[in-house]
Amino acid sequence: MAAVSLDHGLILAAILFVIGFVGLLTRRNLIVVLACIEIMLNAAGLAFVVAGARWGRPDGQVMFLFVLAMAAAEVAVGLALAIRFQQSLGRLDVDDADEMKG
Amino acid sequence: MTTLFYIAAVVAVLATILVITRSNLVHALLYLVVSLFAVAVVFYTLGAPFVAALEVIVYAGAIMMVFVFAVMLLNVSADSPLRVPPSAWIGPLVLVAVLLAELIYGIGLSNHALQAGEVGPQQVSEALFGPYVLGVELASMLLLAALIGARHIAAQPEGPALEDPQLSGEEPDARADEGGEA
Numbered sequence: 001m002a003a004v005s006l007d008h009g010l011i012l013a014a015i016l017f018v019i020g021f022v023g024l025l026t027r028r029n030l031i032v033v034l035a036c037i038e039i040m041l042n043a044a045g046l047a048f049v050v051a052g053a054r055w056g057r058p059d060g061q062v063m064f065l066f067v068l069a070m071a072a073a074e075v076a077v078g079l080a081l082a083i084r085f086q087q088s089l090g091r092l093d094v095d096d097a098d099e100m101k102g
Numbered sequence: 103m104t105t106l107f108y109i110a111a112v113v114a115v116l117a118t119i120l121v122i123t124r125s126n127l128v129h130a131l132l133y134l135v136v137s138l139f140a141v142a143v144v145f146y147t148l149g150a151p152f153v154a155a156l157e158v159i160v161y162a163g164a165i166m167m168v169f170v171f172a173v174m175l176l177n178v179s180a181d182s183p184l185r186v187p188p189s190a191w192i193g194p195l196v197l198v199a200v201l202l203a204e205l206i207y208g209i210g211l212s213n214h215a216l217q218a219g220e221v222g223p224q225q226v227s228e229a230l231f232g233p234y235v236l237g238v239e240l241a242s243m244l245l246l247a248a249l250i251g252a253r254h255i256a257a258q259p260e261g262p263a264l265e266d267p268q269l270s271g272e273e274p275d276a277r278a279d280e281g282g283e284a
Contacts (some may be wrong), residue, residue, distance in 0.1 A: 004107045007209055009148060012111045014205040016118055016141075018198050023122030025194035031127055031173060035134055039118055042161065046141060053148045058221045058229040061153045062237070065230065068160055069241040073248030075165050079172040080256035086176045 009050035016043035030085055030092040034078045041071045107147040114140035131169050138162040149220035 020039030027033060045067040052060015082092060089096045117137035124130040138161045145154035230238060 004104055004147065008107075008111075009144075010209045011206055012114070012144065014202060014209065015115055016137075018202045018205070019115070019118045019122060021201070022191075022194055022198050025198070026191050027122060029127065031169065031176075032122070032130060035121060035131065035169065038161075038165065039121065039134070039137070042138065042141060042157075046144065049145055049148060049150050049153055052221070053150060056149075056219060056221060058225040059234075061150050061221060061226045062230050062234050064150075064153050065156070065226075066237055066241055068156060069245060072160065072165055073244050075168055076248045076252040077255065079168060080252040082172055083176065083256050092176065 006050060006054045009053070010047055013043045013047035013050060016040075016046065028093050028095055030082045030094050031079075033094060034075060034082070037078075038071060038075065041067055041074075103147045107144060110140045110143035110147065113137075114144065127173050128170070131166060131173065134169075135162050135166050138166070151220060152223040152226050 017040050020036045020043060023036035023039070024033060027036065045064040048060045048063040048067065050060070052058065052063075085097065086092055114137050117133045117140060120133040121130045121137060124133060138157060142154045142157040142162070145151075145157055
């Protein structure tokens with residue numbers, strides 16, 4: 001069961017994080033941007049769990065639970081912002097929000 | 103278990119690539135659900151069954167359901183006009199490839215094997231409500247703040263509308279009624 005090496009788990013987390021980062025840089029839809037942030041948070045949680053499994057300690061899984069709670073909070077506020085964004089600008093393109101006026 | 107880990111890892115990476123390349127928003131979200139399921143299998147093979155269950159229940163269940171709700175509420179499933187041209191992908195891809203190379207170099211190929219056996223829910227709970235109990239309190243405060251903040255942000259603004267009237271439909275009447283009573 002333990003033949004998976006630590007490096008491969010961490011490399012998987014790095015690859016997932018980087019894919020999420022590419023999406024964050026290239027996509028302009030606000031919902032997709034939020035989904036990419038979820039991918040990156042999930043990859044960070046994966047790195048925590050892999051590091052916890054390295055020493056057989058539960059601390060990595062506890063940190064994943066905190067990441068999970070933070071992701072839930074972030075997505076609630078982010079999607080509320082998306083709804084206001086759509087109501088005030090009519091689309092979900094983040095490039096439309098380049099003017100800060102009250 | 104090792105084979106299962108690598109299969110799930112490949113599925114997770116492929117599904118995540120499809121998430122950021124699909125132009126249809128609903129398809130992208132469904133691929134994200136696939137990716138989260140694959141990561142849950144990865145967690146299981148790493149000996150973390152409790153976190154694997156939470157990944158399915160909270161991430162793939164609750165959080166993605168909120169995403170799908172938002173997509174249906176906003177009626178934005180056809181995303182094609184917002185699609186980025188292919189030339190815009192080149193710069194970020196180059197920079198991020200450098201970042202990935204740095205990350206893998208930083209991880210280093212030391213070939214540590216992971217610890218055998220699984221860390222079950224009992225050990226996780228004892229750690230969570232033992233030394234990490236302050237973190238649990240802070241997480242509850244964070245979730246409460248997110249609840250209040252989301253309700254405040256998504257609520258219709260009071261008084262004169264900030265946005266175009268044609269976007270809100272019948273809402274100006276309702277707001278005028280509220281203002282009159284107040």
